[in-house]
Amino acid sequence: MYPAPAVTALIDQQFVPVRVHIKENPTAWKRFGIRWTPTVMALTPDGKEVRRVEGYLPEDEFLGQLYLDLGYACANQKDWKNAQHWFDEASKLENTDAAPEGLYWEGVARYSATHDHTLLRQITETFKKRYTNTSWAKRTIVWQK
């Protein structure tokens, strides 16, 4: 995952990266309840877990997960503008699991910034055409009423 230039550049520019080897720091493994390897976890600047990815992912999938990490980290701080940007980046990786999740949350970030209810219906309409069989599409059904 890490030799990929796009992944390396994103981590270098946007995160504070820490490698925790089980032999060097078993206490940290216990502290964060690690149950499988690799586990990659994002924390907010105040040390709270944003989310974790367990298991190996190929480059594009992992890149998408990193974009989602950044989006959720911004959303946790109600920084909707930057959240929207990072979720949008995830949504552009069309053949990844991150894309529909990014598309859904990009819409949520836009809605959260404006409270414009018409945006939710727009998201629903988008999911009628794309990623129709994903759980993210199903989550938008409630907004079409």
Added chain:
Amino acid sequence: MATAAKEIVWQHDVDAAIAESARTHRPVLLDFTAAPQ
């Protein structure tokens, strides 16, 4: 001439990284590994 991809400079102290994260407003990325050293 092709340039080499930049390598990630991994830190190893979780709490120091969280303190840096608070200063820089960049999230921490923890990579838990058991790969042979």
